[in-house]
Amino acid sequence: MGSEKQEFIWLSGLLFLNILVLSTADVHYYEFFLKESQFTKLCSTKSILTVNGSFPGPEIRVRRGDTVFVNVHNQGNHAVSLKWEGVKGSIDGSNELIQPGRNFTYKIELKDEIGTLWWHATSDWAAATVHGAFVISPATNEDYPFPAPTSDQTIILGQWFRQELTEGDKTIAPGRADAYTINGDPGVTYGCSNDTTFEMQVDYEGLYLVRVINAVANETMVFGVASHSLTIVGQNGAYTKRSFTNSLTLAPAQVVDVLLCANVNVGHYYITARPSSGTYITNGILRYLTTSS
Incomplete structure (x- = not known):
């Protein structure tokens, strides 16, 4: 009898929490414009398909239980559709291609998803540049x-190809990448002085929630921050039991949320990402802004 009463109280509390979350949920509207944009990396310029002219694409940032409308305008040359990785409910139109010159609005009703998800184009050639983070913070x-x-930082591990992934009316499936990127930046390891390097700035003794997304198709990526340990607290849109590691190994499309405590000697440290199957490596910088006492 006692266990049944406890179970009833637990279920009642869970129901109350869900009602409370739903009662404070918001509705968000985003406008995505798919279009060709010029980008220069690895000392050469090429045209890539982007959302709102950025690579990676814009970040969606909402709270648990919110509803999100994303109106996608296809101003590119090829039909494209978007996939919403980690969203549990069905989304109307997810299997439909948006033809050039047309638009479609996705309605995404979040339930108990929490942490970090991501979105990307469904075809491999378009997904190489059309992707972004979907951050879900706790409800109010x-x-x-x-x-x-103290703050949070999204890190998207991506890839870059020297070749054009479209030729006329044909699209080309990408092969092995020529470089890997952190938030679109290849870093300084590929021999081009004009390449940009991602930098994350931290304060001494600050605690940072780092959201790491592997947007590299068909490659497991290894991620780490020199001299810093990471505490895993979430994966693929859900909290997990805390565990400690010096590096992350992320399968394709995997997302891991970690806590990073900026508590080592003040300076700057390399952030690294590399495919587990190859020798290429990309790097960023973790830079301390304040000194320790």
Whole structure:
């Protein structure tokens, strides 16, 4: 009898929490414009398909239980559709191609997803440049189940191809990448002085929630920050039991949320990402802004 009463109380509390979340949920509207844009990397310029002219694409940032409308305008040359990785509910139109000159609005109703998801084009050639983060923070009346971070940072591991992935009316399936990127930046390891390097700035003793997304098709990526340990707190849109590691190994399309404590000697440290099957490596910089006492 006692266990049944406890189970009833637990279920009642869960129901109350869900009602509370739904009652404070918001509705968000985003406009995505698919178009060709010129980008220069590895000392050469090429045209790539982008969303709103950026690579990676824009970040969606909402709260648990919110509803999101994303109106996608296809101003490119090829039919494209978007996939919403980690969203549990069905999304109307996810299997339909958006033809050039047309638009379609996705309606995404979030339930208990929390942490980090991501979106990308469904075809491999377009997904190489058309992708972005989908960040879901706790609802207004919710707290993190771990120490509240000072700030958060999204890191998307991507890839770059020298070749054009479209030729006339044909699209080319990408092969092995010529470079890997952190938030679109190849870093300094590929021999081109004009390439940009991603930089994450931190304060000494700050606690940072780092959202790492592997947007590299068909490659497992290894990610780490020199001299810093990472605490895993979430994966693929859900909290997980905390675990500690010095590096992350992310399968294609995998997302891992980690806590990083900036508590080592003040300076700057390399952020690295590399495919597990190859020798290419890309790097960024973790830079301390304040000194320790």
